[in-house]
Amino acid sequence: MTLTQLEIFSLVAELQGFTAAANRLGISQSAVSHALKSLEQELGVELLRRHGAQVELSDIGQQLLLRARAMLGLANTLRQEAADARGMKRGTLRIGSFGPTSSIKLLPRILQHYRAAHPGIEVHIDEGPDRQVLQWLEERRIDVGFVVLPEERFDTVALVEDQMVALMPASHPLGLRADVSLSDLCADPFVLTEAGSCELVSRLFSAARLTPNIRYRCSQLMSTLDVVSRGDGLTVVAEGSLPDHDDCRYVKKPLTPTVSRRIGLAVLDRRQASPATLAFLKLAESLENR
Structure with a gap:
């Protein structure tokens, strides 16, 4: 063999x-x-x-x-x-990423510094829903992955924290409120985004013993925003995943009580992680702590 x-x-x-x-x-x-x-x-x-x-x-x-x-x-x-x-002149690093928060807002900055420090390391990036990244980690298809914390199954490093917000069409009555509760979101058709914090959103409703009226399941955030903008449903997403520019077609409102989301990096076992992986973890943590 x-x-x-x-x-x-x-x-x-x-x-x-x-x-x-x-x-x-x-x-x-x-x-x-x-x-x-x-x-x-x-x-x-x-x-x-x-x-x-x-x-x-x-x-x-x-x-x-x-x-x-x-x-x-x-x-x-x-x-x-x-x-x-x-001098770590050769090697491979396999990264799992999900959603705009990690793929667009976190990963590019980390990679820019990582490639400058370790130009000989070949980087492979796989993108998928948050639950897919967890499966890739367990199956050892990737060395390190972006995850929603906490994740007790893995060794993790916390990077950023943001808030979960409700999104609704600009003309929706809930848009006039200062904040909304999960129960306020159960009457209308609900859009579940499976690219980012799907597991977290599902757990929130389950913990509150509420059942949203899920009519749409979108694999990409942009599809979710389009459904909401057309007035076909409401949703809950992480604020950090939203585009930086304002969009007049929908409004965001904080949840009450407030719900935070933490994003970090995870490895299956830090003791068995490669030097390229450990260097990536260390660099990511140092950048976010600046």
Whole structure:
């Protein structure tokens, strides 16, 4: 069993195909097939089931994939620790990001300083909903991810805090109030944004024993703003995720009682994090504390 075989197996599982994995790795499809066949023969189990151009993991394949990613992660850490001894001239950092707050307002500034300090580190960025970033961390698909705190499952570093606000069309009667409660938002159609603080918003209503009238689920904040602006619903979002410019089509109101949101970075285990990851955490924390 080699790390190359495990890397090929992990990538085929992620991309769900031999051709896609071969293209990503820059090798032939036959080389991918041979590597996986050799791995299955050595382990004595079927890892993948072929369905034409598509593949799916067997039950044992699902279990071994987590082990393979853990081994690949440790191997990457070893390489980067060696690179660190040479001045961290080489290495890879995989970052998971969600929503405008992290992808637009936090990450660019951190990356600007990080690339200046460590130009040899290759940075990969994956974007998805907040719950997806948590899954990527657990599956070791990324080294570090932006998360809504608290997250007890991971080692975390707090970065920023903002407030949750209610959004409504400019003509809505609630727009005349100084603030609104969660119960005020249950009568109208509700828009749930799944890109950023979906889990936090759901927990807020659940803790208050309230059920919003969810009519729309939007994967992007801009889609949510468009639905609200058209007068088709209300929503709750983080103030820090909103565009910097004012939009006369909708109004924002603070919630009562006030609800804060904290954004931070998370790693699966700081003790096993690579030097490139630790450097990113340290830099992000220092920038936000200035």
